[in-house]
Amino acid sequence: MNIRTQLDTIITQALANVGANEAPAVVKTSARPEFGDYQANGIMGAAKKLKMNPRELATKVVAELENNSEISLLVEKYEIAGPGFINIHLKNNWLADQVEQTLNSDNLAVKKSSTPETVVIDYSAPNLAKEMHVGHLRSTIIGDAISRVLEFLGHKVIRQNHVGDWGTQFGMLLTYMGELKKENAELEMQLSDLEKFYQAAKIRFDEDEAFATQARENVVKLQAGDAEFLKLWQQFIDTSLNHCDEIYQILNVKLKREDVAPESQYNDDLASVITDLDKAGLLSEDQGAQCVFLDEFKGKDDSIIPMIVQKSDGGYLYATTDLAALRYRHNQLGMTRGLYLVDARQSLHLKQVYVVGKKAGFLPETTSLEHMAFGTMMGKDGTPFKTRTGGTVKLIDLLNEAKLRAFDLVTSKNPDLDEASRREIANTVGIGAVKYADLSKNRTSDYIFNWDTMLSFEGNTAPYLQYAYARIQSIFRKAGEINSGAEIVLQEPAERLLATKLLQFSEAVDVVAKDGTPNFLCNYLFELSGNFMSFYEACPIMKADEATKQSRLKLAQLTANTLKTGLDLLGIDVMERM
């Protein structure tokens, strides 16, 4: 039940009925309470097209609406206001009825998509040569939330973790591994901190020419399928993936081993990508490299930006791999929609991949390919984020810090709880806060990393939503079961406000599915919690008379259900007490 869409459809039809064709009603939730629950803004635009007085047109539309039995079930009254807005007031008893129905429905009365798609979603994609750092947070968390939302709406979601496991840097790492093995060093110990391991290998690479030469040769050996190197490589990859899995588990991210679709997987397809591009007439040689030149990527001075798919030494590039992946996702996975949760800096690259992939016939023009970009992480001074040592902040360090700070807070709030419970609560709160801090922003541009805002537990944060949930659970511990036969009555303004907000859950979910913007859902849940908190202050439950108490318990119950479901779609847990 998406009220906004329903109103929009009916009012757009009403506009057509009075002669305004192809004029959208542009229904939105009202900007201010005195403007009703929803407002239609499209009348002025339609009137302009028809060269009519907008208020006159609005009058006609309202007359049309008043004759519509379907919409009359939910609308109390219409008001024509200002230059030609139609303000819509919903019926109290209809709202109450909808709350009751939503409470009794399976998934908060959210309708499954009528056109389910096979969505391939490419997210997280760490480089296995190094440990995951804070920059991987966005892709991992936003991708996971979008996946959950799409699944919730009945789409088939195929997660693809396009991990980097095949670049030239693995020659360096494997060579270093080989050295350590000969020295009988404790390899597992060394690999437990991948960041240090990488740096140590890098130093060898930079300082020792013989080592560097060996490293370059080993890449070739690896990619040619040398058994010894494959074994060594496999050991490294496994270790690194274990690190990732550990992070995913802490983050409550659904990515599993079977979702890993590494770059190496496409190794055998790369040659055929080149021949297929050639067959499609897209390939041309330039300075020894195989390139695709397209008019789409022409600069103002007519110079065309090439996409290089094969180096002059015969080696392939990530453009080649991405094209192979694109073809695989269409042919093998049946993708009808592709989402790429990738850094904004790769926007040109991905645009090229999409256009070339479609021109080459790797997938149909109709397949929607969407780059859901996000910006670079910056430090407080607005320059790219680095620690003092010059490296990036490890993700695991951020998560541990979150748990630590949350534990201190839980301990100060609830000193009597046993330590195990406090730990558990702290983990849920701490990780929730970190995830929410990132999910609640819609920044395609760069963003500032800040420990304190990332680890804040007050205001618009996950703990605020979790707190609302915990409060409701506390009420139910005291109130016992709801009388399911009780009637919901919306008497107080706070009750009505809460009920209306509760019924807008699917509006938020639909936007996230369409635009890939979990911050809409965050914002919705924050407002819902705010409405609940106000209701909680203004409308006592336990002290009210029995009928009112039951009615309010139902509102509280649906709030809890909505918070739990909504937070689960974001990959954030709730708890009974905190």
Added chain:
RNA sequence: GCGCUGGUAGCUCAGAUGGAUAGAGUACCUGGCUACGAACCAGGGGGUCGGGGGUUCGAUUCCUCCCCAGCGCGCCA
């Protein structure tokens, strides 16, 4: 040089197809715990929406020109 993304309150950020008095959080100031949990609530101050033009009944939103920031533009991924 060309291109992409952005510039909204002291700070961190929302503002979905142009709409009525631009919103949160935080920080600051006033109040509210003999409690359905103060990780909260009620209220206050604080903004030339980077700047100039333009389109429109109406522009934070669309067009255009500047300024600033980050990033991207042939053999890394």
